[in-house]
Amino acid sequence: MRGRELGMVVFWHGNHSLSTRAKIVPGSTSNQRLITPPPPRLFRLSIAIAMITRKASSLLRAGPSAASLCWRCRVSSSSASITASRPLVSLPRYIHSTRSNNATPLPLGGTAAGPPPAAPIPHSEYVTRNRLREAVIPKPRTERFWQEVHLKLVDGSFEVHLDTRPVKTASKRALAIPANKPHLAHAIQVEWAIMRTAKEALKSQYIPLTSLTSRAVDFEMDEKEGKVPEPAAEGEEPTKTTREQIVDFVMGYLDTDTVLMISPTRGGHLAAPGEKQLRDRQLETAHNMVEWAQEHFKSSDGEGKLNFVLSDGDDGLLPASQSDRTRDTIRDVVSKFTPWELVGLECAVIISKSLLVGLRLVMENKKGGMINWDVEDAATACNLETDFQIEQWGLVEDTHDVGHADLRRGLGSVVLLVSEVDFPNPSTSKE
Template sequence: MYPIPRHALSPYHRIAFESPSNMAPATRICLAATALPFRHLTRIQTCRRAIHAAASNPAKVAPVYGTGPPPPPPQPTEEDYNRQLYLAKRKRQAQLLREAGIVRSAGDAKSGSDSPGLKRRFWRDVTVKEVNGAYEIHLDTRPLRHPTDKTIIRLPLSKPVLAHALATEWDQLSSALDGTRQHMIPLTSLVCRALDIAADDAKNSSSATTEAAPIRQSIVTTVMRYMDTDSLLCWAPEVDQSDPNAVAGSLNDEGYSLRDMQEEAFRRVVAPLTANLWPGISIVPVLDGHSILPRSQEPGTREVVQGWVLGLSSWELAGLERATLAGKSLLAAARLVAEWSEEQQEERGGNAFSSEVAARAVSTEVDWQISRWGEVEDTHDVDRVDLRRQLGAAVLVVAGVRGE
């Protein structure tokens, strides 16, 4: 009898054919060991038990409430009663203070209240008096003093406009605290700067040194730095005339480009300087076109300008410093000082170089951007007013009436 092939057996007969009884002893032991766990897994029974041993407590759908009257409300103690009185008193005091503040703010700043706590400033009237050949500003009977050395501020008789402008500045203050804020008294700070320069020059003249006084030398060093970055010497690139789109997009409503306006401002400011104030020198733009590095002035130009700055009086030097820092332009500040100086008043014609003209000259690029993209509220308008205030203060300090 021939054996039946393995592939001809059914799965049931194949398992029976390969049962352990038909296998070798070693093979039978291994298969029995591996098949035993699988054979018992089907007979494992699982049991269920609760996580806790306590009895279940079902929710009460309709709990039972008491049917009697509610408990009496809590009675205030003596401590609570005293605290309520204290809070009521504090509320009345706060209301009185608010009413007093409303009345005080609605009243005149010059009210002569006798109460030190409600008085807004210690002076009523501001007057200009001529004392020993100089003008003094008096707050009632107290003369205005220098905030640093406490000396009386005395202005020369050739500057009556400056004296009355200084008095007006202090008359507009609403409190004594405003007198300690530099942004509230720009003219006073500028006058004190001029007095400091004069005192430092007098102190240095008594010594044997030939060098300039420290304050004067520091001002000269500061303003001469603007010869390399002057607002009037930095020009935009020229418009490419071969590109119609570039030409149309770079012109304003009047048909001028930014480069044209910058060149016009430069000629209006610099031409009188090179013709009258600094004859024989040539001033060129430091940034022209697409250049990145500033170009130096011709030899001798800086020396001439620096010598002129060193020879200014204390009032003119203080005005030059303020105008230069405000407009970022030494040339515009020099033109403003030369135009309004006491020594140059006879040469000033009808078209004076005023603070308004100087402000427009140094703000050419800003005005151009505003005309194209609009004005940023509380930024451009504030900067415009502050620039004119600073340049106007410089004009008042420099100007004077000669012969009085």
Template sequence: MRPAARLCLSSILTPLRNPTTTKTIPTTTAASVTRAFHTTPITTAKVVPVYGTGPPPRAPEPSAEFVAEERAEREERLARRRRQAELLRHAGGIQGLRRDAHAHAHAQTQGQTKEQHGKKSSGLKRRFWKDVSVKEVDGSLEIHLDSRPLRHPTTKAIIRLPLTKPHLAHALALEWDSLTSAQQATKQHLIPLTSLICRALDIANSPTPEATRTEITTTLLRYLDTDSLLCFAPVDPDHDPSSSSPHLRELQEQAYESTTRYLTTHAWPGISIIPVLDGTALLPVPQSPGTREVIQAWVMGLSPFELAGLERATLAGKSLLAAARLIVEWSEEGAGKSKAASTGYQNQEKGEGNGGKFGVEEASRAVSLEVDWQTGRWGEVEDTHDVQKEDVRRQFGSTVLLVSGQGTKTKSG
């Protein structure tokens, strides 16, 4: 910034003071009568001391009503977890579940009394049942909320399960016992097992069973063109085959060979299943003639529980092959499984060292190979990849519970 301009006013001031004189003011006195055009005074900085000395103010304390409400909710949550643990411990028998429900009735009543003193809630914020039990009624298993049987949310029909599925019945009872309010029962993500069972019952009681099965089969066969087990990563030329860590391509080939060999031995004999996306391919390769027709006929012949389980597992893992193997392995109704071929395959698998088991963990790893491999290299996103893994396991676990039962053919040896 340029300095303020200064102008000598001697030639202006002298005539005004003495208009008759012609005396000239010396040059040395000109500086004393100069003036700057800038008249704004300069403001100096003021150093202000720190205000608010002393300790910080005390944090606000919760009200007595809030403390009582938190204590009541904590005690109710603890009592509910204890009941759930006991329910799981005695899930082997229906009579044990009845004794458990009566043993904890008094403790639950006390917890609800404390809750009423601690807070005021509406009917939707608090569940209307106290005990959840499994009862055998007219040759089937029913879940009772106190004295009320559990009903289908749409048809209002009583949900009845076969006597050969006590584990499914107790898991359903545990799901409803974990709810804390009636409003939670309207949210599908909180009652996944209930929705799956109702889906199986809807298939069984459909007024147009052929159309329903055809629609489900058409949807599931679309996943055969983009199956998770049939899509391979490109071959890495820089990968050392002798290294301890296998490449993603090798893991995908192992899962593909194991699952396809099992299915073509038990469920779909006489066909071959080829990868649909290999390496850098952009469009899926169609299966051999007759393969799609064999799989379609197998899906159409499944029981309602097997078909509902296959649908749930396929949508969860994006793999028809992994879902089909789960159904064939665990279904108590066989799902078209050949006993003779099953024995030979189990002996072959035991020779390979894995015992021929394909459960929830094995299925979830098979459909998540690429995600696990990528997150192992670059890390996983919190609350995304971990949640997805648990959700896939939950969906596969509900499928196993739905199709299995006491009539399941156990593996020999």
């Protein structure tokens, strides 16, 4: 080899490397190279690593002035130059001196005959914090302060007692259910009997019947006691009674009644061959409800049947204003309802979005006997659009099924609230 060539000699110490430059001496053979040694302090570290990994006895005699690289090199006594007698050929080096043994694979199927061993059982101390708490502290069956729910007759009314304490209304009155509503009383008893925690009593979805009954009892007692609202401040509208507030609220649904809203003829509504379109179903339901209202609501002027205006989608989905004659006639009927019927009507109107559906449900079910229009009929009448969409595109889980059940639960609560049966009114209190 002629000319100048550069090579590298690397000393490894962990993640650090010490490099030296090797230069070919002009006129020498290829095996003679001039190498500049590293600084003495770093050189000692490299010497120590070489002593451990290579077990070179020549390194034991090496010093900072008489450098010796490794077992492959001959080092001269001069600190300025080192003459290597062997070529710098990199050989594989091991990080440690312990060699690994090859694994001996076992034959497939295992070495032992018979069934496999049983699954390992965790140690008893290997239990999470929650499981340990449950194992040490027994959890009670229920987290409520009562054990039994009783139904008692007190002063001619049913009362629900939690052990010995009666359930009370929002106004701290006893929840007294009239004796002619035994189905309602037993249903409220079931509500409290299946309750798991006392916190559920604070959520209306767990006690729908108790909430409605509490409002009806307070409403009825306020009217009997002649309670009047507080006078309004100067410049404000006069405060209305509870009856006036409920009547005004439900009458606001008349112009936007859901059974009087008809979808347009155009729009590509889908239906299976031989089945009715959505518009046809809506018109059939609307005519049925209008006929019932014209039969049961008689105008005081004697001018004939009431006239109801449909909100036809061909003219745009806009509220259809009903006539003053129709509005005044329905208001007179609603104003004569009992507190129980008014509370039930308010709930039915909110759930169904229809005043006519709420009126028919309350009036058809407030007296026991033959019922011509029940909860299922009311739910079908006020939910035509959703049912039609489910038929076309399918049911969405946790949405349509939940709404289906919640609608019938609410309407069923109204029926229990307003329904009455012929039940003797006892004059003495007994359990």
